[in-house]
Amino acid sequence: MKRKLMAVVVSAALAAGMSVAQAQEGKLSDDVVKIGVLTDMSGVYADYGGPGAVAAAKMAVADFGGKMFGKEIQVVSADHQNKPDIAKNVTLQWFDRDKVDMTVENLNSGVALAVSALGKEKNKITIINGAASARLTNEDCAPATSIHYLMDTIALGNVVGKAIVKDGGDSWFFLTADYAFGHSLEKDTGDVVKAAGGKVLGAVRHPLTTEDFSSFLLQAQSSGAKIIGLANAGANTVNSIKSAAEFGITKKQSLAALLMLITDVDAVGLKTAQGLYVTEGWYWDMNAETRAWATKYEAVMKKKPNSNHASVYSATLHYLNAVKAAGTDDTAAVMKKMREMPINDMFAKGGKVREDGRMVHDMYLFQVKSPAESKAPWDYYKLKGTVKGDDAFQSLANSRCPAFKKV
C-alpha cells in the first residue's frame, strides 16, 4: 500500500515536472484537464441530472474544441446514488488519484455539501448545479473553490413567493419534505411571504419516502390557506400535485411548486400540471440560441433538456474558458478568472460569479400551459416574469458565509 502510494506520488510529481517542461501556451498541473461529472445516474433524480448532465458536459467540451493547450480534455462521470459518503469517496479518488481538476453537477444538497467541503480541503474546484440548499453559499460556503451555479432555496422562494403574494395569494400552508433541503426551502419561502405582507398558517412535514400525499393534503385543505406551498422535489412534488387534483383541492386553493423542473412537468402531464407556477433559471424555448442548443441536446438524449442540464453545459464551458484565459489549471488562478469573466452564453446573459461563490443570473417565473395551449411536445411554459439576478438571489450584505465575511 505504502509502495503503491509512493509510486503514485512519484509519478504525479514526474508528470507535473514534465508538463511544465512541455507546456507551450499554458501550464497544466498533471498534463490534462479532466472534468468529473458527479450525479444520480439511476435513482429518483436521474432524469433531473443523470446521463443528461454527462451529455451536457461533453457537449461543452466538444464546443470548446475538445483540446486545452494541445491536450485532449477528458470527462469522467460517476453515480453517487444520492449518498453523501459515496459521493465523498468518488470525489476523493478523482482528486487524489485520477487527476480530476474540477467536478460539476453534484446534485442533491447532502451530496453537494460533502463535495464542496472536500474541494475546499483539497483545493479543487467544485461547481454545484442541481443542488438547491442555500447553505452552500452561507453557513457551509467555500468561496475559494466552490461555485453554486443554477439556483438556491432563497432564490426559489424569492421569485415564486413574491409573485404569488402580489397576485393575492397571501396565506400559505407548507407541505414539506422532512429533511434539510425541505426545511430550508420552507423557511426561506416563508420569510419572503411574511416580508411581502402574507401569512404562514402552518406546515406539515412528510417523510421523504411518502407515496400517498392525500392525508397531508387534507390537512393543508382544512388549514384554509389560499396557497399550498410544496417544499419538496422530484417524485414527492409530482405525487402531491396529482393527489391535489384528484381530491379537488385545486378548485379552491392553489398550489405553488417551489422546486419543479420541466422534466417533472413532463412526468405529471399538462392536464394535471396546467396553471402551476414554476421558477427556473432557464427554459429551452426562450430564444433562438436556447432552441438551437436544445436541438443539439435532443439529438443525443432524445428529449429536451431542463435548466439543470443547460447549467452544467454553461458551467463546464465557463470553466474551460477560464482555464484558457488563465493559461493554467491552477485552482486560485482559474477561480479568479471565473469571477472576472462575465457569463454570456445560451444559459445566461451577463451572469457573474460573486465573491461568496454564488453565480448570479436572471431567474424566470413560468406558468405551465394548458394542453390546448401546448403546440408541440415539451411546449410547456408561458413566461410570466423575469427577475433580475440581484433581486432573485440573496444580497451579499445578508450573506452568512464566515469565510467571505473575513475577507
Next chain:
Amino acid sequence: MTEIFGVPIQAFMGQLTIGLVNGAFYAMLSLGLAVIFGMLNIVNFAHGALYMVGAMVSWMLLKYAGINYWFALILAPIVVGLLGAIIERTMLRWLYQLDHLYGLLLTFGLALIIEGLFREAYGSSGAPYDAPDIFRGVFDLGFMFLPKYRAWVVLASAVVCLATWFVIEKTRLGAYLRAGTENPKLVQAFGINVPLLVTLTYAFGVGLAGLAGVLAAPIYQVSALMGSNIIIVVFAVVVIGGMGSIMGSILTGLALGIIEGLTKVFYPEASSTVVFIIMAIVLLIRPAGLFGREK
C-alpha cells in the same frame, strides 16, 4: 364542532377514509404474498417489482396499442401472471427444498433486475396515466370529498380479496392446494398435478400484484421505482398479520392503512415508521403474527 383528540371530527373521518383506501392496496398486495408464502414457502421479494410491471404494462398498452383501462385491468394481471409462471417454472422450482433464504435472495435479485430494466428504458420520473372518464370527479360525503376513483379501488379490492379468500378456504380447488402444500406426495398419489397447481398459485399471487399495479396506476406516478417503497411496508403487514394467513393479511392490510392515515394527522414525521413499530411490538408479543398459528 365536535372533536376527537383535538382533531375536528370531519378531518378525522376524512383521514379514516383515506387510510382505508391505502389499506385496500396493502391488503391486496399482502394477500398475494401470503398466498405465495402459505402455498410455496417462498418469500417473494419480487412482489413490488411485479406490482410495478402491472402498472407499467397498463401504461404501455395505452401508449403503444391504445388499449384502455378496462382491458388493461384484465390484460396486465395476465401478463404479470405469465411472467410469474415463467419465473416459477424456470427458477423458483429448484429452490423449494432449500432454506427460505435462497428464495428470498433469488426474488430480491429478480426485483433489482426488473426495476433496472424499466428504469433504463423509461427513466426514473415516470409517466402519468389517467383514470377513465367515468371516475372523474368526487363524491361529497359530507365530511370530505372522496374521489370516485378511490372509492372504486376500495370496492374492487374488497371483491378481489374476498373472492380469493373464498376460493382458497371454501372450495375444492382450494382444498387441493392446501393439501398439496401439506403433503405433496400423497396428493400426487390421488392423481392431482401438484407442480402445475404450484405454478398456477405463484402466477395467481403475482397476478394479484399486477392487478394492484393497474389500480394504482392512475393514483400514483407510473414509474420504475414505484414498487420499491411500498413492498417494505407490505412485508411488514404480512409479518404482523401472520405469514401465510389469508384473512389475517387482508384485515391487517386495512387496519394498518387506517393506523398509518391517523399517524399522518397526529405525528406526520412518524408516518413512515409507525408500521414497523407495530411490527416490532407484534413480533415481541406474538412471534407468529396476529392471525398466524405457531407451528
